[in-house]
Amino acid sequence: MSDEWSSEEPENLLSxxxxxxxxxxxxxxxxxxGPGDRLPIEKDLAAAFGVSRGPLREGVRALxxxxxxxxxxxxxxxVTSLDAARLLSPVGFLVDLYQPSSSAHLSAVRRVLEVEAVGHAATAVGQAxxxxxxxxxxxxxxxxxxxxxxPVLQAVIDADSRFHATIARAGGNPVLAALVESLVSRTFRSRLWRAIHERGANRQTQAEHRAILEALRRGDADAARIQMAAHLLAVEQSVEHQENALPDQTEPEG
Known part of the structure; x- marks a missing residue:
């Protein structure tokens, strides 16, 4: 039977x-x-799907x-817990593979998602x-x-990421929060570049953060969205400026 498994053609194995x-x-x-359930034994599962052991293992490995x-x-x-953060983790892998020239696109997507996330958070955030x-x-x-x-410190970058991730989670939508966290944690170089090349950027970023926080305190969803949009648009514009200024260079390392 092992000879049968080893003789599978690549095309057939893929299918x-x-x-x-x-x-x-x-x-x-x-x-x-369901979540937490154990898969049937290999022999039974292979028979149920009409496949041999090699493709079965490849399929399980992919999942x-x-x-x-x-x-x-x-x-x-x-089967895992199937929570959003786990299932959306491949999004982070995709973001990691993006080239520096695509940073502005990622920042634009992040802005769209976070503006919506902060609006949800304004109506759901608690004192904690x-x-x-x-x-x-x-x-x-x-x-x-x-x-x-x-120069901005790694600790500041990490805290910045926690700030945005906390807001996303406060909105109560785990799928939206997982998407935001995947982007926030992998677009930190944009924040770093802004701090390095724009004088007063650290203070400006803090002022923007505080404006967002004050809108959340008031439970003002419209104001929170406006403040978040303005904050992330500034970062996005810095990225675009970076790409125009350094067309043949990669992003600075953190």
Missing amino acids: QTDVVIEGIKDMIISGEL VLLGVLGTRRGSGTY ELDILTAILEDIDRDLAHDPDG
């Missing part, structure tokens, strides 16, 4: 792998498998990479989230206290 992926997806959609399945040593393969956002901005203030116009 059988697709059968496995679609088959497992259908089992989850139909409710036959593991996509966050749909997970393996437990000595226990088998299980507001306290977290306040503490994040205070941390940034302390990091910048000695040289507000100097």
